[in-house]
Amino acid sequence: MTALLVIVFTAALLLGITLWKRNSPARLRDIPALTRLYRMLGLSVEDGTRLHISLGRGSLLDARGGSALAGLATLRIIAEKTSVSDMPVVASSGDPVLGLLTQDTLQAGYQAAGVSELYVPTAGRITGLSPFGFAAGAMHIAQNEKVSTNVMLGHFGPEAALLADASDRESVTMIGASDNLSGQAVLFANTQDALIGEELFAAGAYLGAGATHIASLTVQDILRWLIILALLVGAAAKFFGVI
Amino acid sequence: MRVITAFIAITTGVLILGGYFFPALADVQTLLLNWAIILAGAAALVGIFNLISVHTDKIRRGEKGSTYSALLVIGLVATFTIGILLRPQHSAMQIVLSGIIIPAEAALMGVLTISLLYAAIRLLRRRTDMMGIVFLVTAALLFLGSATMRSGDIPLIGTLIRPWVSQILALGGARGILIGVALGTLTTGIRVLFGVDRPYGGQ
Numbered sequence: 001m002t003a004l005l006v007i008v009f010t011a012a013l014l015l016g017i018t019l020w021k022r023n024s025p026a027r028l029r030d031i032p033a034l035t036r037l038y039r040m041l042g043l044s045v046e047d048g049t050r051l052h053i054s055l056g057r058g059s060l061l062d063a064r065g066g067s068a069l070a071g072l073a074t075l076r077i078i079a080e081k082t083s084v085s086d087m088p089v090v091a092s093s094g095d096p097v098l099g100l101l102t103q104d105t106l107q108a109g110y111q112a113a114g115v116s117e118l119y120v121p122t123a124g125r126i127t128g129l130s131p132f133g134f135a136a137g138a139m140h141i142a143q144n145e146k147v148s149t150n151v152m153l154g155h156f157g158p159e160a161a162l163l164a165d166a167s168d169r170e171s172v173t174m175i176g177a178s179d180n181l182s183g184q185a186v187l188f189a190n191t192q193d194a195l196i197g198e199e200l201f202a203a204g205a206y207l208g209a210g211a212t213h214i215a216s217l218t219v220q221d222i223l224r225w226l227i228i229l230a231l232l233v234g235a236a237a238k239f240f241g242v243i
Numbered sequence: 244m245r246v247i248t249a250f251i252a253i254t255t256g257v258l259i260l261g262g263y264f265f266p267a268l269a270d271v272q273t274l275l276l277n278w279a280i281i282l283a284g285a286a287a288l289v290g291i292f293n294l295i296s297v298h299t300d301k302i303r304r305g306e307k308g309s310t311y312s313a314l315l316v317i318g319l320v321a322t323f324t325i326g327i328l329l330r331p332q333h334s335a336m337q338i339v340l341s342g343i344i345i346p347a348e349a350a351l352m353g354v355l356t357i358s359l360l361y362a363a364i365r366l367l368r369r370r371t372d373m374m375g376i377v378f379l380v381t382a383a384l385l386f387l388g389s390a391t392m393r394s395g396d397i398p399l400i401g402t403l404i405r406p407w408v409s410q411i412l413a414l415g416g417a418r419g420i421l422i423g424v425a426l427g428t429l430t431t432g433i434r435v436l437f438g439v440d441r442p443y444g445g446q
Contacts, residue, residue, distance in 0.1 A: 004264045011433050061279055066428025069435055072442040096290035097283050101442045103293075108441075122297045126290035132351040137294075144308040158355060165358040168365070179424045181417055188378065189362040192369055197420040201427030212439045216430040223426050 010219060017215040026205070026214045033193035034206040037175050040149040041081050041207075049148030050087035053078060054138050054163065055102060056154025056178065057094030057131060064155040067179035067200055068098050071153035072105050073213070074203040078151070079109025081207070083118060090141055092127045093154075094134030099126035135159040139166040152176035153200060156183035164190035177203075249438045256436045295319065381408060 044051050055071040058064035075091055082089050091102045103124035110119040127137025142150050143166055150167045152160060156178040164187065167174040176187040177195035188194040195203075198220060205213035237243045255275055262272025298312035306312075326336055363382065366375050387397055388405025396402050434440045 001264065007260070007429070007433070010429055011437070014430060014433055014437075059283075061276075061283060063428070066431050067424070069440065069442065070427065070431050073431070073434075073440045076440075076442070096286035096288075099290050099293060100286050105442045122293070122300055124293075125297050126293050129287065129290070130348065132348045132355075136351065140308060140311065144306065158359070159351075161355055161358040161362055162351065164362065179428070181420065184420065186359065186362070189359075189366050190369075198423035198427040200424070201431055210439075212434055216427075216434065219430050220423075220426045223429075224423070227422060 013219045014215055017218050018212050022211040031199055033175050033195045034203055040173055044148050045082055045085040048086050049146050051089045051149045052141050052147045053091045054152045055093040055098055056156045057134050058155030059095050060097050067154045070201045072101055074153055076105045076109050077207045077209050079106045080113045083110050083113035083115050088123055090123050092125045092138045092141055094128055096126055131157055131159045135162040138163050142166045142172055143170055147172050149173040155179055158182045158186050161186045248443055249441055253438050
């Protein structure tokens with residue numbers, strides 16, 4: 001029942017903060033990788049190159065689905081913002097269900113921008129179903145399709161290094177975040193500005209996804225402070241022999 | 244249509260979540276999860292058709308790298324057809340698996356090792372700040388501490404620094420990162436459950 005209470009408390013906080021702050025300007029701390037991503041959206045449209053958004057191989061049927069859903073929310077905004085480009089965004093994934101949602105999300109982005117006729121179904125691709133198969137297929141896109149920026153948001157393991165290496169060889173800007181610790185370590189070593197931990201889930205808010213995404217960040221901060229407090233109180237209680 | 248898809252998705256999400264807390268909903272939860280697994284299997288087939296469609300399109304337009312696309316389509320169709328005709332247990336299919344697929348993945352694993360080493364070398368060029376130096380020094384200390392020497396562990400590094408870094412500093416950091424990821428997953432899940440983020444059913 002504790003888990004249910006946490007979910008209800010979080011939902012109530014999210015709803016309350018969204019309603020409270022929906023008309024206030026968002027004040028977000030600077031995350032260099034997301035600033036760079038925002039800049040690259042405009043640059044790619046101007047110089048006629050495309051963005052490759054890789055959503056990893058997180059299945060929606062297990063715990064890895066959270067990062068996949070966060071990646072989809074970001075893809076939706078990127079598709080909308082770059083829909084006027086001659087070179088539309090390409091999205092790759094390593095899970096079939098995620099692949100279908102990728103296509104649906106891209107289509108929604110084009111519809112929102114009022115250019116649904118420009119949507120191409122093959123822009124959303126499932127490049128492979130095994131970790132290395134997926135990475136090999138994604139590398140092919142980075143090397144052969146006039147890509148200026150590789151954005152990796154989702155569940156990636158160490159195989160992310162292969163895609164990062166391919167990007168480096170083609171002088172493609174690389175922005176990446178993973179919910180997997182090995183993947184994060186690899187991306188930290190391979191990218192100019194790494195996204196660590198929950199910053200993966202902040203991309204939507206920084207790209208202008210709306211008040212709910214910004215409220216999500218505030219809710220995460222509140223919950224984080226509560227957890228820190230609980231850890232400190234628990235440690236102190238253990239130290240003094242209370243528990 | 245969008246309202247109907249959102250209604251179905253939100254109802255399904257609430258029922259599955261409810262199944263974890265209310266035993267009365269457990270059967271409905273199991274049923275819905277079974278449907279999801281079957282649909283995921285069907286989606287794999289759709290994914291394969293998507294892969295064929297993307298690469299045949301590349302071949303048709305003669306794009307850069309279309310030779311590899313042709314090889315991929317030929318390999319995929321041949322393996323799929325032989326697998327359907329002979330069944331996956333057949334010795335020919337086992338040869339394809341153990342003679343081509345597994346060695347190709349193993350080769351990629353080997354390339355990955357080199358890529359990781361190269362990434363570590365490039366790190367200081369890419370990230371000349373304190374965090375980059377700490378990252379490299381920590382990695383080097385852990386490697387040294389894990390090395391198997393004839394004389395046993397390297398004094399101090401293997402006996403004190405490595406266990407302290409990996410079991411206290413790294414473990415604490417990893418837990419912090421995972422708690423952050425869990426919080427992000429929680430708020431993202433609630434947004435999807437509320438229908439604020441709808442990665443389905445169009446706009």
